[in-house]
Amino acid sequence: DIQMTQSPFTLSASVGDSVTLTCRASQSIRTLLAWYQQKPGKAPNLLIYKASNLETGVPLRFSGSGSGTEFTLTISSLQPDDFATYYCQQYNTYPWTFGQGTKVDFK
């Protein structure tokens, strides 16, 4: 199975900060990576697909990059609504796998 490793586990930040979350795959997944945001008690919400494609309706402050085994999600100016947990997921090879998540909380 392809292991997805996210870092950091927790990221403490303030409104207006630019933050970068990292996701590493144990083997190449080309660009077949998605990013999701999840808030407590809610279903996840797709932010980015194919590593860098912004899902319709997602604010432009979110961006994704990377290929192969190294990927990043950047939030350019953190807003109050962005404090949540973020997951990466590979869909290159079955079984599809998620990272363990990065929680973005208030500094």
Added chain:
Amino acid sequence: EMHLVESGGGLVQPGGSLRLSCVASGFTFSSHEMNWVRQAPGKGLEWISNISYSGLSTHSAESVKGRFTTSRDNAKNSLYLQMDNVRVEDTAVYYCASGIYFQQWGQGTLVTVSS
């Protein structure tokens, strides 16, 4: 607007069975691969199964292989998860999600496995 609604969760004893359903609306269900994803209490997300547009092809995680069966009825815009021989570690919120990257999610249904 795409919409997915799960149902069928509840309390089940270890070794028992449960069938989850997911009804889709607002999009052409038969044109989308569908998935089940679960989340144990306080834990991360775990993909557990995928089914092709036609329903002829499925893939499952090792943790549920041989115990859970995914199926669909395109005429009813419905996705199903038959859960047999459930274990305590199957306790989770179960989500249905559309596509190969999960564009649309349901609200989830809680399955609790306990004696």
